[in-house]
Amino acid sequence: MRELLLPSGEAVPVLGIGTWGMGERSGNAARETAAIHMALDHGMSVVDTAEMYGDGAAEELVGRALATRRDEVFLVTKVLPHHATLHGTVAACEGSLRRLGTDSIDLYLLHWQGAVPVAETLEAFENLQRAGKIRHWGVSNLDVTNLEDLMRLPGGQKLATDQVVYNLTRRGIEFDLLPWCTERGIPVMAYSPLEQGGVLDDPVLVRIATEHGASPAQIALAWVLRQPHVLAIPKASSPNHVQECRDALDVRLTPGDLADLDRAHPPPTRKRVLEVI
Ligand code: NDP
Numbered sequence: 001m002r003e004l005l006l007p008s009g010e011a012v013p014v015l016g017i018g019t020w021g022m023g024e025r026s027g028n029a030a031r032e033t034a035a036i037h038m039a040l041d042h043g044m045s046v047v048d049t050a051e052m053y054g055d056g057a058a059e060e061l062v063g064r065a066l067a068t069r070r071d072e073v074f075l076v077t078k079v080l081p082h083h084a085t086l087h088g089t090v091a092a093c094e095g096s097l098r099r100l101g102t103d104s105i106d107l108y109l110l111h112w113q114g115a116v117p118v119a120e121t122l123e124a125f126e127n128l129q130r131a132g133k134i135r136h137w138g139v140s141n142l143d144v145t146n147l148e149d150l151m152r153l154p155g156g157q158k159l160a161t162d163q164v165v166y167n168l169t170r171r172g173i174e175f176d177l178l179p180w181c182t183e184r185g186i187p188v189m190a191y192s193p194l195e196q197g198g199v200l201d202d203p204v205l206v207r208i209a210t211e212h213g214a215s216p217a218q219i220a221l222a223w224v225l226r227q228p229h230v231l232a233i234p235k236a237s238s239p240n241h242v243q244e245c246r247d248a249l250d251v252r253l254t255p256g257d258l259a260d261l262d263r264a265h266p267p268p269t270r271k272r273v274l275e276v277i
Contacts, residue, residue: 001043001249004187004231006136006160012074014225015249016046017242018191018235023061024054031238036065038242040072048163048191048233049100050078050111051092056099063101075100076107076163076189076233078140079121081114088116089124093133108134109163112141112276119153126155136160140191143274144176151184159186165277166190166230168199168223168265172272182229192277193224193232204264208257214248217241221248223261 003011017039022032036047047066049058059077066073077100083092093108108128110121118139125137139150140163150156162181166173166188173188181188199205200216209216217234224232225248236242253261 002225004229005185006187007158007185008136008160010136012046012187012231013043014231015044015221015245016048016074016076016231016233017044017245018233019047019049019058019062020053020235021058022053022235022237023057023059028237029061029064032061033065034239035237035242036062037069038239039236039246040069042242042246044242044246045072046074046076046189046231046233048076048189050080050109051083051096051099052078052080052111056095059096059099063099067101070102074106075102076109077105078109078111078163080111081116084110084114084116084121084124086120086124086127089121090128090133093128097133104132105134107136107138107160109137109161110139110142113139113146118146118150122150122153122155138162138189140164140189141274141276144180147177147180161187161189163189163191163233165192165275166224166232167193167195168202168205168220168261169195170275171265172268172275175268175271177274178227178229188227188230190224190230190232193234194220196277202264204260208253208260211257212251214251215244217244218248218251219253219257221245222251222253223258225249226253226258 138161
């Protein structure tokens with residue numbers, strides 16, 4: 001699988017799996033676990049979760065799913081902004097580690113910026129890193145101005161990623177955030193790459209899918225992954241959906257396809273405030 005380099009030089013695959021909504025119904029656990037295992041079988045080893053998802057239930061499901069496969073995974077979880085104080089971040093991280101059944105998180109993100117000064121959260125991230133509880137840290141839902149402020153803080157240069165919404169219907173980051181991150185060698189992690197299923201009945205997408213003998217989800221993902229500095233974390237909670245997502249990597253969109261998609265969903269021509277889901 002194609003990989004991207006984090007600023008530390010570590011390689012991560014361009015496709016992973018999201019888990020928002022998983023772990024919330026015991027009847028779905030076997031299917032969701034099978035989906036995560038299928039993702040690992042295909043090398044989609046970035047597993048994204050958060051303490052917020054199901055109030056810890058997603059992390060618990062991920063922890064059970066990874067019990068015997070922890071070393072195959074690049075594990076990402078997030079601290080809620082109101083926990084992100086100097087001591088609160090450490091307590092939240094310890095809660096996540098317990099639910100995930102692991103000693104260390106590969107990438108720990110500030111879920112979004114709240115009232116706690118980011119400098120304080122960064123200090124906590126540094127402490128967690130020194131203690132070996134997280135390997136890398138990053139942020140989510142921060143726009144360029146906030147990123148610029150963050151990079152000026154002590155240790156700010158160690159920012160590993162910004163996880164933001166990016167899909168065919170939400171292209172705002174192409175104007176400034178994506179070029180800003182690219183110039184600095186910071187990969188962007190695209191969440192909701194399928195617009196939570198909302199792009200899948202787009203008529204242009206459906207037509208292009210038919211022409212490629214692919215599914216609309218595959219075209220939507222192939223479109224996100226055409227960007228060389230973006231990695232995507234679709235949430236697929238069944239093995240079939242995971243397989244389809246994996247096969248999106250084999251889809252080659254033509255210049256004509258991309259032009260048709262641009263006409264239907266034009267790229268931004270001016271700054272737009274970062275969208276958040
Ligand atoms: P996605 O855009 O990934 O869409 C998920 C939906 O698409 C689900 O309904 C899923 O169905 C469906 N789907 C997946 N694969 C296929 C397929 N091959 N064919 C048809 N439908 C498919 O939405 P999310 O919002 O879940 O985003 C992905 C992940 O990003 C989250 O799970 C979370 O980890 C992260 N995220 C982070 C945010 C942040 O603030 N940092 C905010 C939002 C998301 P099914 O479940 O049945 O497979």
